[in-house]
Amino acid sequence: MTPPSTTGPRLAVSAAIFRDGKILLVRRARAPARGVYTLPGGRVEFGEALTEALTREIAEETQLTIEIVGLAGWREALPAQTGGGHFVILPFAARWIGGDPVLNDELDDAQWRLPGTLGDLRLTEGLEEVIATAARMIGS
Numbered sequence: 001m002t003p004p005s006t007t008g009p010r011l012a013v014s015a016a017i018f019r020d021g022k023i024l025l026v027r028r029a030r031a032p033a034r035g036v037y038t039l040p041g042g043r044v045e046f047g048e049a050l051t052e053a054l055t056r057e058i059a060e061e062t063q064l065t066i067e068i069v070g071l072a073g074w075r076e077a078l079p080a081q082t083g084g085g086h087f088v089i090l091p092f093a094a095r096w097i098g099g100d101p102v103l104n105d106e107l108d109d110a111q112w113r114l115p116g117t118l119g120d121l122r123l124t125e126g127l128e129e130v131i132a133t134a135a136r137m138i139g140s
Contacts, residue, residue, distance in 0.1 A: 009076075009086040013054040014041025016134030017066055019096035022112040023131055025121065026061065026101075029108035032083035038124040039091055040107070054092055062110065063102040069093040072134040075126050093134035115140070 016039055017024040025037040042057040044050060051068050058066055070093055077087040101110040113121075115131050 009088045011044040012042055012087050012089045013044055013050055013057060014039035014089055014091045015054055015058055015066060015068070015094040016072055016091055016131055017058070017064065017094045017096050018135065018138045018140050019112060021114065021140050023115055023135070024062070024064075024096070024101065025111050025113055025118070025123075026103065026107045027109040029106055033124065035122060036124055037109075037111075037118075037121045038127060039130070041089070041091070042106075050090060051092075054094075058094075061104050061107055062099070064099040065097040066094040067097050069095060069134075069137050072137060073130050075124075075130065091130045091134065093137040095138060 024040065026040045027037050028034055040058055040061045041054065042061065044053040048056075054068060055066070058064055072091045072093045075089040075091065077085070077089060079086050103110055111121075115128075115135055118128060118131075
């Protein structure tokens, strides 16, 4: 893992992936968000288009194939929340196209859940709002 940048924010992407009206949530296996459910995704590499980064990250983390619908908002994670890194996160709405989740070592659980049934999970801040926006975009 690359050390957090102290020179400025890092850009990341994530996907609110819908399949049969359910959203895919993944649980982070590493600090600082260990044990927290969120959307799959990760950092954008230098020179990489946002949609290319998203497709790559989803394939690396879950081995799923998706169709990207559009940008579903933005989030910011500040150093106090991340243990040192400053991230601007762009969540996208997406449709599941194929595959079953096969997780890499950054994740330790994956669940397909109905958007209104997340109350028992420890979620990243603002996740339910992003999911609601993405659901409207998808038509779920």
